[in-house]
Amino acid sequence: MVGQSRLRRGLVAAMFLGPSLLPLALFTLGPMAASLVISLLRWDLLRPPRWKGLGNYALLLNDPDFHAAIQHTLFFIGGYLPLVFIGGLLIALGLNQRIRGLSFFRTVYFLPVVTSWVVVAFMWRWLLNPNSGIVNYLLGLVGIHGPGWWTDPAWAMPSIILATAWKDLGFVMMILLAGLQAIPEDYYEAAAVDGAGRWAKFRYITLPLLSPASFFVVVISLINGFQIFDQVYVMTGGGPVGASSVVVLQIVQNAFSFGLVGYASAMSWVLFAAILLITLVQFQLQRRWVTYA
Amino acid sequence: MRSVQAPPTLTLPREGGGNSPAAAWVEEPPTPTLPRKGGGSKFQLHHGILYVLLAVGSVVMLFPFLWMVATSLKVDQQLFTTPPQLIPSPFAPENYKTVIDAFPVGQFLINSVIVAAFSTTLQVLTSAMAAYAFARLRFRGRDALFLVYLATLMIPFQATIVPLFVEMRFLGFVNSYPGLILPTIASAFGTFLLRQAFLGLPYELEEAAFMDGASHWTVFRRIVLPLSKPALATFAIFAFMASWNSFLWPLVVISSQNLMTLPVGLANLHGRYSTAWNLVMAGATISVIPILAVYIAAQKQVIRSVALSGIKG
Numbered sequence: 001m002v003g004q005s006r007l008r009r010g011l012v013a014a015m016f017l018g019p020s021l022l023p024l025a026l027f028t029l030g031p032m033a034a035s036l037v038i039s040l041l042r043w044d045l046l047r048p049p050r051w052k053g054l055g056n057y058a059l060l061l062n063d064p065d066f067h068a069a070i071q072h073t074l075f076f077i078g079g080y081l082p083l084v085f086i087g088g089l090l091i092a093l094g095l096n097q098r099i100r101g102l103s104f105f106r107t108v109y110f111l112p113v114v115t116s117w118v119v120v121a122f123m124w125r126w127l128l129n130p131n132s133g134i135v136n137y138l139l140g141l142v143g144i145h146g147p148g149w150w151t152d153p154a155w156a157m158p159s160i161i162l163a164t165a166w167k168d169l170g171f172v173m174m175i176l177l178a179g180l181q182a183i184p185e186d187y188y189e190a191a192a193v194d195g196a197g198r199w200a201k202f203r204y205i206t207l208p209l210l211s212p213a214s215f216f217v218v219v220i221s222l223i224n225g226f227q228i229f230d231q232v233y234v235m236t237g238g239g240p241v242g243a244s245s246v247v248v249l250q251i252v253q254n255a256f257s258f259g260l261v262g263y264a265s266a267m268s269w270v271l272f273a274a275i276l277l278i279t280l281v282q283f284q285l286q287r288r289w290v291t292y293a
Numbered sequence: 294m295r296s297v298q299a300p301p302t303l304t305l306p307r308e309g310g311g312n313s314p315a316a317a318w319v320e321e322p323p324t325p326t327l328p329r330k331g332g333g334s335k336f337q338l339h340h341g342i343l344y345v346l347l348a349v350g351s352v353v354m355l356f357p358f359l360w361m362v363a364t365s366l367k368v369d370q371q372l373f374t375t376p377p378q379l380i381p382s383p384f385a386p387e388n389y390k391t392v393i394d395a396f397p398v399g400q401f402l403i404n405s406v407i408v409a410a411f412s413t414t415l416q417v418l419t420s421a422m423a424a425y426a427f428a429r430l431r432f433r434g435r436d437a438l439f440l441v442y443l444a445t446l447m448i449p450f451q452a453t454i455v456p457l458f459v460e461m462r463f464l465g466f467v468n469s470y471p472g473l474i475l476p477t478i479a480s481a482f483g484t485f486l487l488r489q490a491f492l493g494l495p496y497e498l499e500e501a502a503f504m505d506g507a508s509h510w511t512v513f514r515r516i517v518l519p520l521s522k523p524a525l526a527t528f529a530i531f532a533f534m535a536s537w538n539s540f541l542w543p544l545v546v547i548s549s550q551n552l553m554t555l556p557v558g559l560a561n562l563h564g565r566y567s568t569a570w571n572l573v574m575a576g577a578t579i580s581v582i583p584i585l586a587v588y589i590a591a592q593k594q595v596i597r598s599v600a601l602s603g604i605k606g
Contacts, residue, residue: 012432020484024479029445110599113599116540118557119556119580122573126361127360223449234563265456268453271449
């Protein structure tokens, strides 16, 4: 009887879990494991694969395109993160006051977050059109000769940074606003009793108590930063002359245009490892700057 | 890894006041009726500046949308005029007709709806069932299996795309609806989210039902699901938006035009009309309407679901 009821419990669990576990195994875990094997092959999807060992990884070490892609990614993060964080923080601070119309502003700032990247990338490609874009027209009004934006190798990545920061501002604002609203008012009142000014309150109460939310924003932004693809594909296609090529774009190109499936898989694993490592380092570093009340 | 845990929220009361236990240590209890920031005219002035700044910010956020719609209604000659005109004259709604005639935009729309409907429904169903198993059933290896789910959260989709394509090709699903939908029918994130929700439900109702001889399936359908509607809605909206805006996988797995979803079809449109910005913007406007409608209709849920997950379009 005991054995039977254990069997029964197992069957019930299998019934509830199967529909989720099977697809996850087939379409996420399986491919992840397979990708490790494929990264050790030379394979163009047409002819039978041949063993290559660690050759693909060795190739990565000396591939100038891959190195450039990593540089572009770091450049992207270096420009994007401060922009979106400071912008999001300012808006969150503004919306954390007792003002009317809060929900209107929140709706507006969040609008780009729900819009698909293809649409946003079109908008910005058109806004930043070097000759007839409205941004360069407005810059011209104040006497600035606007750059070539996505047509200029030096400005392609900044164009992508600008569009991405604009799209993600509402998301960062939302996370930070939730963090701000979780700070107990008592702390400010107590500080006021002790004669603390605005800046002191911000520096010694708001910033430390906001640090868990800030940490979340930084972790998510770095993870997403390493995975950018949609906006690059639509806005610049990685160009001009590879000036804005990023890792995921090269994975797609290598696998589906150049027939280097093994090489693309090796890139995927390096990307995954890098994201994992950076996230782990962040969780280590958080002890130094994140305050949990 | 889209769901690093949300920042821990503090449970202390929002309005301090003297009667809150958290404020007990404050020597002089502050008067709760005092406004937080200054008072009188200074208060007004600060808010005035704040409104101006927030309004300027709103213009920055809204203008690209307005410009998209304005551009979509302009005739070719008006696209490149200096200075640029905000109001199209003459109005050219025929741009929409041109786009719809030249491109199967209706078909793109239908494809997006089909994919999003299947993907969302199946994801919510499979995740809810798995979440019930993790929250309410006892079986061997449950905790180890749950760890596997958590580990799955950390795998970026981009890292699996190449073998996934190979697998779909092997199964004969490249360039088909199953190819688009199958990889999205289960979600470790959804399982995690719904398990948390189910764990918060009281056991009493379920115990009473079991006394009456109900099966787990009955309890799941008749008690747990109805009581978890907010969590289910949050996850459904998340899944819908992820599907609607998804770009990389549909781009890779679909090659024939009549199977393309809106984002991929739109990217193709731009390839064809690289300088006809009025037509491109007409296509973009069509594709953005459904998602904006969902957003306006279910704003709070949308914001909550996005904030929970760290999703990026």
